[in-house]
Amino acid sequence: MKYLQTIGEYFLMLKGIFFGRMTKRSVLTDLIFKEIDELIIGSLWIVGFLSFFIGAVVSLQTALNLSNPLIPKSLIAFAARQSIVLEFSPTFISIIMAGKVGSFITSSIGSMRVTEQIDALEVMGINSLNYLVFPKIIAMLTYPFVIAISMFLGILGAYTAAVMGGFVAPDLFVQGLQEEFIPFHLFYAFLKTFLFAFILATIPSFHGYYMQGGSLEVGKASTTSFVWTSVVIIITNYIVTQLLLS
Amino acid sequence: MIEVKGLKKKFEEEQILDGIDFVFETGKTNLIIGQSGSGKSVLMKCMLGLFTPEEGTIEYDGKAYSSFSDEQKRELRQEMGMLFQGGALFDSMTVEENVMFPLRMFTKKKKKELKDRVDEVLERVNLNDSGKKFPSEISGGMQKRVAIARAIVNRPKYLFCDEPNSGLDPHTATVIDNLIHELTVEYDITTVVITHDMNSLLEIGEKIAFLKDGVLAWTGDKSQIFKTEDQTVTDFVYSSDLFKKVKEAQKQGL
Numbered sequence: 001m002k003y004l005q006t007i008g009e010y011f012l013m014l015k016g017i018f019f020g021r022m023t024k025r026s027v028l029t030d031l032i033f034k035e036i037d038e039l040i041i042g043s044l045w046i047v048g049f050l051s052f053f054i055g056a057v058v059s060l061q062t063a064l065n066l067s068n069p070l071i072p073k074s075l076i077a078f079a080a081r082q083s084i085v086l087e088f089s090p091t092f093i094s095i096i097m098a099g100k101v102g103s104f105i106t107s108s109i110g111s112m113r114v115t116e117q118i119d120a121l122e123v124m125g126i127n128s129l130n131y132l133v134f135p136k137i138i139a140m141l142t143y144p145f146v147i148a149i150s151m152f153l154g155i156l157g158a159y160t161a162a163v164m165g166g167f168v169a170p171d172l173f174v175q176g177l178q179e180e181f182i183p184f185h186l187f188y189a190f191l192k193t194f195l196f197a198f199i200l201a202t203i204p205s206f207h208g209y210y211m212q213g214g215s216l217e218v219g220k221a222s223t224t225s226f227v228w229t230s231v232v233i234i235i236t237n238y239i240v241t242q243l244l245l246s
Numbered sequence: 247m248i249e250v251k252g253l254k255k256k257f258e259e260e261q262i263l264d265g266i267d268f269v270f271e272t273g274k275t276n277l278i279i280g281q282s283g284s285g286k287s288v289l290m291k292c293m294l295g296l297f298t299p300e301e302g303t304i305e306y307d308g309k310a311y312s313s314f315s316d317e318q319k320r321e322l323r324q325e326m327g328m329l330f331q332g333g334a335l336f337d338s339m340t341v342e343e344n345v346m347f348p349l350r351m352f353t354k355k356k357k358k359e360l361k362d363r364v365d366e367v368l369e370r371v372n373l374n375d376s377g378k379k380f381p382s383e384i385s386g387g388m389q390k391r392v393a394i395a396r397a398i399v400n401r402p403k404y405l406f407c408d409e410p411n412s413g414l415d416p417h418t419a420t421v422i423d424n425l426i427h428e429l430t431v432e433y434d435i436t437t438v439v440i441t442h443d444m445n446s447l448l449e450i451g452e453k454i455a456f457l458k459d460g461v462l463a464w465t466g467d468k469s470q471i472f473k474t475e476d477q478t479v480t481d482f483v484y485s486s487d488l489f490k491k492v493k494e495a496q497k498q499g500l
Contacts, residue, residue: 021320024351116334123294123406124348125323 010206016129017202023131031131035139039101040146046100047093051084051150054092055157058083063167073168077176080158082185089150090189091237094196097143098229102204105136106225109208110218118209133205143197144190151189184244192240196233203229247272248293248404248436253302255288262288263299264460272436275427275450279441280457281482286440289457290406293438294326295319306404324352327397327435329407329426333389335381341368341392342377348400367395371425387418391425398429405430407439411446423449444483447471456482 022028062079109132112118121128155177162168168176207225211217253266263285270276278286291297293304295311304311306322314322328334335344345364349355355363368374371391381389390410397405407426411419427450430437439446447454451468456479464471464479471483 027350111337115332115337116330117336119296120328120330120334120336122296123323123326123328124351125320126351 009210010202013129013133013206013209014202016127017133017137018130020127020130023127023134027131028135031135032138035135036142038104039136039139040142043097043100043146044149047096047146047150048153050096051089051093051153052157052160054088055080055084055154056161058088058154059158059162059167060165063162063165072172072176074172074176074179076162076168077158077173078179080162081155081177081181084154084158085151085189086185089147089154090193090196091233093147093150094193094200094233095230097146097196097200098204098226098233101200102225102229103222105201105204106208106211106222107218109133109205110211110221111215113209113211114214114218129209132209133202136201136205137198140197140201141194143200144193147190147193188240188244191244192237195236195240199229199232199236203232247307248438249305249308250289250293251303251305253289253292253299253304255285255292255297255299262460263292266302266455266457266460266462268455268462268465270436270438271453273431273434274452275430275437275439276453276455277439277441277447277451278455278457279447279482280463282442284457285460286457287408290408290438290440294328294406295323324348324400325403327400327402327405329390329393329397329405329410331409331412333381333386333393335389335392335396337381339380340377341373341379341381341384344381344392345395345399348396352400363399364395367399368392370398370429371395386413387415387421390414390418390422394422394425394429398433398435401433403435405435405437407437409440409442411441411443416445419443419445420449426450427452447483458482 023031059076059080062076063073066073066075109118112132118128118132121131159170159173162173163170204225207221207228208218211221248270250266250268250270253263254261255263266285266289278289280286288297292299311319311322335341336347339347342364345367346360349360349363353360364377365374368377371394373388373391373395376384376388376392381392384392394410405426410422410426414422423446426437426439429435439450441447447468449468451471454464454466454468454471455462456464456471458478464474464476466474471479474480
């Protein structure tokens with residue numbers, strides 16, 4: 001029953017964000033750029049670093065497990081491309097982002113709740129939900145660019161490990177990358193990236209906005225937010241994959 | 247002027263406010279006092295429109311809040327300034343940006359005009375050199391002054407202060423009290439202050455409402471409160487050790 005109530009409150013929050021009084025456009029524009037800087041630009045380094053090395057490991061693992069001489073070496077690139085484009089970049093980077101960006105969103109909004117900053121906005125007659133959450137949602141629309149960079153660096157990492165490690169020739173790796181490429185897979189990957197972006201912006205905001213208590217509860221809310229954001233991302237991933245690929 | 251008539255508010259089955267009638271006068275600092283849990287904050291939140299009372303009306307300059315449309319309520323809120331207990335300054339903004347915030351949100355002034363007004367208000371609260379600092383870089387007393395500057399920058403008609411002196415040393419508390427009083431007279435606004443601080447009573451208590459268990463138990467001013475024979479009021483006022491000793495000393499003719 002409590003879960004149903006929470007889901008209801010989440011949708012009421014969405015209503016407040018999109019159908020309540022909008023924040024003044026000039027203020028909103030500044031907020032959106034600030035959020036892009038904090039949520040997106042601020043995450044590029046860690047996303048790039050992780051993507052490159054995970055791509056490299058995926059390629060290494062595939063190469064090391066290809067003991068059958070009948071299997072072409074180009075499979076290393078094929079396997080790396082499929083795992084990076086379909087799952088690693090969109091889904092697992094999103095779970096990492098739930099820890100980084102999600103916790104940041106929950107703790108920053110939660111701290112504003114604790115220190116009465118949200119009350120101050122309300123007293124001024126400002127729709128605090130729209131002011132705080134809407135810019136985050138818009139900023140997260142640029143999240144697919146992060147994932148595109150992650151895909152590129154992941155494949156670059158795979159190429160570097162496979163070629164530099166002497167497992168496959170460069171031209172064979174490139175050939176493997178192009179083998180059985182289905183453009184719809186990119187559509188699928190970016191579609192779910194958009195859904196994850198929305199989840200990453202709204203679920204942590206929900207946990208921060210409706211938290212009660214003091215600074216200890218801010219920490220608890222951040223943890224809960226990470227857990228629920230990850231759970232919803234994983235379930236959404238399953239549903240989208242079932243609907244689009246099976 | 248804010249007139250509260252027959253205000254009743256309850257949460258679940260607990261009656262928090264029970265028929266409050268009081269007039270908060272313009273150009274005066276109106277104090278709400280009482281023990282914790284007496285309903286002071288709920289009364290203020292009802293006046294701010296954050297809580298809806300079950301019964302009674304709140305009139306702002308003769309107009310009942312309940313009769314306002316949503317747009318009128320929003321406009322009214324823009325005429326209100328609020329000083330929160332902890333200041334409630336936006337951490338991510340500098341002092342200047344904090345003070346400029348209501349102007350940016352609700353006016354169409356040019357940047358130069360906004361800056362001029364912010365400088366004027368910061369000078370009024372003696373913080374002209376701190377505009378570029380963040381709230382975390384200034385003291386608690388300075389944060390309160392920034393919060394006051396933010397509350398008055400849009401020239402409000404009503405100023406609400408929730409325990410403005412909490413966490414401040416006696417000297418800074420007096421500075422804040424005096425600033426609130428001076429601004430009330432200077433801008434001719436209706437100021438409502440919630441306080442536990444007996445010094446504030448002495449400094450700025452031009453009109454006092456004493457709440458006990460959600461009921462308006464006593465009204466008067468600072469000259470009357472220390473002379474009253476009302477037991478509930480004297481119990482509250484002389485619960486402070488300092489005041490108790492002063493009273494005993496007075497009895498002994500010291």
